[in-house]
Amino acid sequence: MGNTCGAEQREQAADRVEEAVEQVKEIAEDVKEKVAEVAEQAKEVVEDAVENVAEAAGTVQEKAEEKAEQVQERTAETVESAKEAAADVVEAAAGTMTAAVAAVTGVMIVEFADGKGAAKSVEFKSKDLGFVPKRASAGCCASAPKAGVVVDRVEKNKQADKLGVKKGWAIKTINGTAVAGLEEARKALEDGKANIAEA
Numbered sequence: 573m574g575n576t577c578g579a580e581q582r583e584q585a586a587d588r589v590e591e592a593v594e595q596v597k598e599i600a601e602d603v604k605e606k607v608a609e610v611a612e613q614a615k616e617v618v619e620d621a622v623e624n625v626a627e628a629a630g631t632v633q634e635k636a637e638e639k640a641e642q643v644q645e646r647t648a649e650t651v652e653s654a655k656e657a658a659a660d661v662v663e664a665a666a667g668t669m670t671a672a673v674a675a676v677t678g679v680m681i682v683e684f685a686d687g688k689g690a691a692k693s694v695e696f697k698s699k700d701l702g703f704v705p706k707r708a709s710a711g712c713c714a715s716a717p718k719a720g721v722v723v724d725r726v727e728k729n730k731q732a733d734k735l736g737v738k739k740g741w742a743i744k745t746i747n748g749t750a751v752a753g754l755e756e757a758r759k760a761l762e763d764g765k766a767n768i769a770e771a
């Protein structure tokens with residue numbers, strides 16, 4: 573009966589994750605549509621402004637072109653702001669999805685940046701992680717990852733070592749939550765370990 577209960581809970585959790593994924597997709601699609609609408613409206617505003625200014629100005633064509641250029645610049649800034657907002661929504665949705673996947677699957681997902689800045693996502697399946705974090709130092713190398721927390725030590729033949737984690741890698745997120753400081757990382761690691769299923 574315990575297995576049935578656990579399986580039902582996992583199935584319900586999986587259904588909730590699937591619903592969340594669909595909602596995130598719908599939100600992302602809505603954001604894309606809004607950006608397209610804003611861009612189209614901005615384009616129409618620019619076209620109307622150019623037309624109206626040209627008619628009203630007559631012989632003052634230079635001023636009309638200057639105004640049109642200003643409107644186009646403002647439009648470009650507005651479109652850029654909308655794109656940045658859409659990117660923020662997508663980033664937040666990705667973090668939420670990572671947390672949901674970790675919760676449903678009973679693992680902890682840590683995203684690292686290796687020494688070259690490439691992202692490495694690692695799934696820890698047991699509570700004995702096999703690595704120790706530390707506050708990043710300023711360092712002397714230009715290629716060192718810019719992070720607040722890095723891997724200080726990887727224990728041989730432990731989970732992190734077997735998964736390919738290396739000393740010096742920057743810790744970017746834990747279960748979808750960005751970490752900047754050592755205490756924040758330690759707390760997120762402890763919280764993440766608490767959610768890992770017992771073997």
